[in-house]
Amino acid sequence: MKYPDVEIVSDFLIKPKFVSEEAKKPTYLSPWDLAMISTHYIQKGLLYALPKNQDFSITAFLDDLKDSLSATLTHFHPLAARLSTVKQQNPPSFSVFIDPNNSPGARFIHSSVSLTIADILTPTDVPLVVQSFFDHHKAISHDGHKLSLLWVQVTELVDGIFIGCSVNHMVADGSSFWHFFNSWSEVFRSNKKGHVMVPISRPPVIERWIPAGSDTILTLPFTHEDEFIEDEFIE
Structure with missing residues (x-):
C-alpha cells in the first residue's frame, strides 16, 4: 500500500515558562550517560481517537499542548538545552555536558496526513509512514549538540x-521518559494557563550524587523509580 506523505504544518521552539537559578547551571553527564552517545533517541508515540465532542478544536488543543509543555519544561529544563563538549589539555580529556547557555528550547511540530486510525492499526506490521511521525527518526544522542534534546x-x-515524542538517550532513560510524559499530561489536565508556575506531583531529580574518589558529577536520568501511569491528553 502506498501511503500519503506527512505534511508539516508548523514548527516551533518551546522554552521553559520560568527559568530558575538551578536551570542556569550546566548539567554534567556521567560515564553511564556517555556510554549512550552513539545510541538512537528514545521514540514513543500515543495514538488517540478524536473526541466525540463537536466543540473540539485542533488549534485550541495545540495551543494548550504548547503552553503546558512550556510549563513542564520549567521542571525538566535540561530538555530545552543542547549538548556541548569542552576539550581539556591537562589531563587530555573531553567533557560532554548539557549547556544552559545554549538553550533555544524543545522542538514542537504540528503535521497532518490523510490516514485513519485503521490505516495505522490494521496492518500486521507497523506502516513505514509512522516513521514520519517522529522528526528525530534515526538521530543518535551525539546529534544533541545541534538537534533539540526533546x-x-x-x-x-x-x-x-x-x-510522537523523541528524547535524547544520554539525558533520559525509558522510565524517566514516561515520568516526563506523565508530568506533561498532569500539567495539561490542570488547565492552568498563562504566567502560572504549575507544580507537579513528582519533580524530577536532576542534580545527582558524587561517589567517593570520583570527580565526575553523576546526572543519571531524571528519575528511574516511577511506574508507568497512563497519561491522558484527550478526554
Whole structure:
C-alpha cells in the first residue's frame, strides 16, 4: 500500500515558562550517560481517537499542548538545552555536558496526513509512514549538540491524533521518559494557563550524587523509580 506523505504544518521552539537559578547551571553527564552517545533517541508515540465532542478544536488543543509543555519544561529544563563538549589539555580529556547557555528550547511540530486510525492499526506490521511521525527518526544522542534534546510531533489524522515524542538517550532513560510524559499530561489536565508556575506531583531529580574518589558529577536520568501511569491528553 502506498501511503500519503506527512505534511508539516508548523514548527516551533518551546522554552521553559520560568527559568530558575538551578536551570542556569550546566548539567554534567556521567560515564553511564556517555556510554549512550552513539545510541538512537528514545521514540514513543500515543495514538488517540478524536473526541466525540463537536466543540473540539485542533488549534485550541495545540495551543494548550504548547503552553503546558512550556510549563513542564520549567521542571525538566535540561530538555530545552543542547549538548556541548569542552576539550581539556591537562589531563587530555573531553567533557560532554548539557549547556544552559545554549538553550533555544524543545522542538514542537504540528503535521497532518490523510490516514485513519485503521490505516495505522490494521496492518500486521507497523506502516513505514509512522516513521514520519517522529522528526528525530534515526538521530543518535551525539546529534544533541545541534538537534533539540526533546522533540514533539503532533500528527493530525482524519479521525485521530498521534503524539510522537523523541528524547535524547544520554539525558533520559525509558522510565524517566514516561515520568516526563506523565508530568506533561498532569500539567495539561490542570488547565492552568498563562504566567502560572504549575507544580507537579513528582519533580524530577536532576542534580545527582558524587561517589567517593570520583570527580565526575553523576546526572543519571531524571528519575528511574516511577511506574508507568497512563497519561491522558484527550478526554
